[in-house]
Amino acid sequence: MSTDTAAAPVESAPAAPETKRARKHRKFSPWSVVAWIVALGFFFPVAWMVLTAFKQEGDAYTTPPKLFFTPTLDQFKAVLDSGIGTALLNSAFATAVSTIVVLVLGVPAAFALSLRPVRKTKDALFFFISTKMLPIVAAIIPLYVIVNDIGLLDNIWALIILYTAMNLPIAVWMMRSFFLEVPGEILEAASMDGASLWTSVREVILPLVSPGIAATALICVIFSWNEFFFAVNLTAVQAQTIPVFLVGFITGEGLYWARLSAAATLAALPVILAGWVAQNKLVRGLSFGAIK
Amino acid sequence: MTTIAEKPTSGGTADRVRELREAKDDSVSRAEGWRRRGPLLPALIFMIVVTQIPFLFTLYYSTQSWNLVRPGSRSFVGLQNYVDVFQDSQFREVAVNTVILIVGTVLISVVLGLLLALLLDRAFLGRGIVRTLLITPFLVTPVAGALLWKTTMFDPVFGIVNFVLSPFGVGQVDWVSKFPLASVMVSLVWQWTPFMMLLILAGLQSMPRDILEAARVDGAKPFAMFRELTLPHLRRFIELGAVLGAIYLINTFDAIYMMTQGGPGTASANLPFYIYQRAFLGFDIGQAAAMGVIVVIATIVVATLALRLIFKSFTGNEEAA
Numbered sequence: 052m053s054t055d056t057a058a059a060p061v062e063s064a065p066a067a068p069e070t071k072r073a074r075k076h077r078k079f080s081p082w083s084v085v086a087w088i089v090a091l092g093f094f095f096p097v098a099w100m101v102l103t104a105f106k107q108e109g110d111a112y113t114t115p116p117k118l119f120f121t122p123t124l125d126q127f128k129a130v131l132d133s134g135i136g137t138a139l140l141n142s143a144f145a146t147a148v149s150t151i152v153v154l155v156l157g158v159p160a161a162f163a164l165s166l167r168p169v170r171k172t173k174d175a176l177f178f179f180i181s182t183k184m185l186p187i188v189a190a191i192i193p194l195y196v197i198v199n200d201i202g203l204l205d206n207i208w209a210l211i212i213l214y215t216a217m218n219l220p221i222a223v224w225m226m227r228s229f230f231l232e233v234p235g236e237i238l239e240a241a242s243m244d245g246a247s248l249w250t251s252v253r254e255v256i257l258p259l260v261s262p263g264i265a266a267t268a269l270i271c272v273i274f275s276w277n278e279f280f281f282a283v284n285l286t287a288v289q290a291q292t293i294p295v296f297l298v299g300f301i302t303g304e305g306l307y308w309a310r311l312s313a314a315a316t317l318a319a320l321p322v323i324l325a326g327w328v329a330q331n332k333l334v335r336g337l338s339f340g341a342i343k
Numbered sequence: 344m345t346t347i348a349e350k351p352t353s354g355g356t357a358d359r360v361r362e363l364r365e366a367k368d369d370s371v372s373r374a375e376g377w378r379r380r381g382p383l384l385p386a387l388i389f390m391i392v393v394t395q396i397p398f399l400f401t402l403y404y405s406t407q408s409w410n411l412v413r414p415g416s417r418s419f420v421g422l423q424n425y426v427d428v429f430q431d432s433q434f435r436e437v438a439v440n441t442v443i444l445i446v447g448t449v450l451i452s453v454v455l456g457l458l459l460a461l462l463l464d465r466a467f468l469g470r471g472i473v474r475t476l477l478i479t480p481f482l483v484t485p486v487a488g489a490l491l492w493k494t495t496m497f498d499p500v501f502g503i504v505n506f507v508l509s510p511f512g513v514g515q516v517d518w519v520s521k522f523p524l525a526s527v528m529v530s531l532v533w534q535w536t537p538f539m540m541l542l543i544l545a546g547l548q549s550m551p552r553d554i555l556e557a558a559r560v561d562g563a564k565p566f567a568m569f570r571e572l573t574l575p576h577l578r579r580f581i582e583l584g585a586v587l588g589a590i591y592l593i594n595t596f597d598a599i600y601m602m603t604q605g606g607p608g609t610a611s612a613n614l615p616f617y618i619y620q621r622a623f624l625g626f627d628i629g630q631a632a633a634m635g636v637i638v639v640i641a642t643i644v645v646a647t648l649a650l651r652l653i654f655k656s657f658t659g660n661e662e663a664a
Binding site for chain 1: 393398476481482495533536542
């Protein structure tokens with residue numbers, strides 16, 4: 052899946068080998084200009100959001116839209132004063148704890164479903180993925196009632212449990228595909244050398260799948276951080292997460308574009324940065340490991 | 344799995360590994376069986392408890408006439424809620440909206456994603472940056488993305504969309520209230536095209552280059568090569584993208600909640616939003632639960648077909664890779 056390996060096309064013998072100059076020339080084909088324009092177009096709303104975050108409200112509402120202005124940090128200061136810190140902390144806590152729980156539950160499960168076959172492997176896999184296919188709305192009413200009855204309404208732990216359930220199936224499928232790549236003969240060799248199961252897991256398998264664990268964790272972080280439906284229905288003030296905090300901007304005191312943009316930038320930035328760093332892992336994670 | 348096992352084996356370590364993994368555990372002792380199953384159980388039990396119990400409650404609530412606004416009104420009504428839901432013309436409109444939203448968004452984002460992937464499948468200056476810029480919409484918190492489109496992009500007076508379109512004679516159009524469903528779709532397509540692009544790009548780059556090269560040497564035209572070689576190879580990636588996109592889009596809530604609140608009327612409501620309205624704004628638990636059950640049944644039917652498609656293209660068809 053690595054995008055870098057295919058960057059240079061393989062030149063086969065019968066074709067006239069391209070000179071360096073010819074290849075360089077090809078890099079400047081009009082299609083790459085199109086690609087650049089489209090990419091900038093897709094990125095533009097995000098860039099505009101960040102730009103607006105540095106404006107005064109007056110500069111945010113102008114026709115034609117202002118590209119040049121005196122940047123200010125006022126909006127970020129205002130947003131930080133209005134309690135975004137609590138929401139960011141709640142999101143970070145829910146994301147971190149649920150991701151850890153997902154890994155603790157999911158990695159052994161994926162291990163059981165890959166290296167050491169259990170009966171009905173396919174049924175178990177299907178069950179996990181089938182839970183992703185069910186619309187969440189069908190469960191939200193009883194969830195609300197249950198969460199209310201056990202006193203976890205507006206409590207971050209309710210979200211942690213639900214985020215764990217939301218991400219666990221993806222983690223199991225992803226981790227299974229990473230485990231399936233561990234060469235069996237390595238295990239055989241380890242067990243022939245007298246290594247116990249636990250030793251070979253710790254010394255041989257875990258180091259091999261640790262990039263997979265990192266990719267799985269990243270996907271869980273993205274989905275938990277961005278989750279909105281559970282958060283808006285099951286939290287209010289105490290446990291509100293960052294997407295719920297953003298809602299406050301449209302229902303409250305009217306719209307302040309610049310301040311809204313500053314809040315949205317703070318909400319989106321952590322995930323954007325994480326995704327940029329690990330973009331190669333994204334495809335595989337999001338396709339539940341179906342694609343290598 | 345069985346399809347792999349049935350394949351003729353050619354010997355070698357790969358097959359030994361496969362045998363090891365495919366081995367039936369009929370022969371292993373009961374204790375060994377539990378030892379193998381053990382690591383699976385916590386995750387399995389957790390998922391069953393958290394996902395299945397609420398659904399059983401939903402089934403139960405769907406047989407109740409239960410409106411929170413009328414205390415003490417709760418009673419067993421059998422299937423009456425289901426009858427009411429099917430007679431509810433708004434429910435039918437919303438169901439149609441849901442299908443339009445999913446099918447439309449998936450189709451457009453797959454086509455755009457394919458075109459973008461083809462553009463990025465060649466080496467050019469700054470390709471890494473272009474790809475990074477392109478995936479960003481997928482990473483933006485959906486609530487923030489929806490707010491961004493509703494305000495700075497689609498605003499009738501100060502919005503960028505109208506500013507860009509004004510040279511073409513488009514006036515101050517209030518996109519979100521005039522074309523609510525289309526506006527929601529634009530923001531969803533913006534968010535999902537990068538995902539499709541990434542997936543299809545992965546497919547393109549897993550193509551054996553020597554075959555393409557050989558075809559070119561044999562004098563195949565670029566379009567013929569695309570149709571005969573590239574597209575068949577990409578098929579399973581496109582299918583996977585469509586299925587995964589649909590799975591996520593069936594739950595679309597944030598974009599509608601933030602941009603249109605389902606309105607005007609129910610013009611842009613989808614099933615999740617409509618059920619949410621019934622349950623949390625109309626307090627009609629029984630009706631909302633019945634709708635939830637109907638949506639689940641419909642999804643199971645569609646998902647079973649879709650999943651069969653994934654399984655077929657990803658396990659039964661390895662040699663096509």
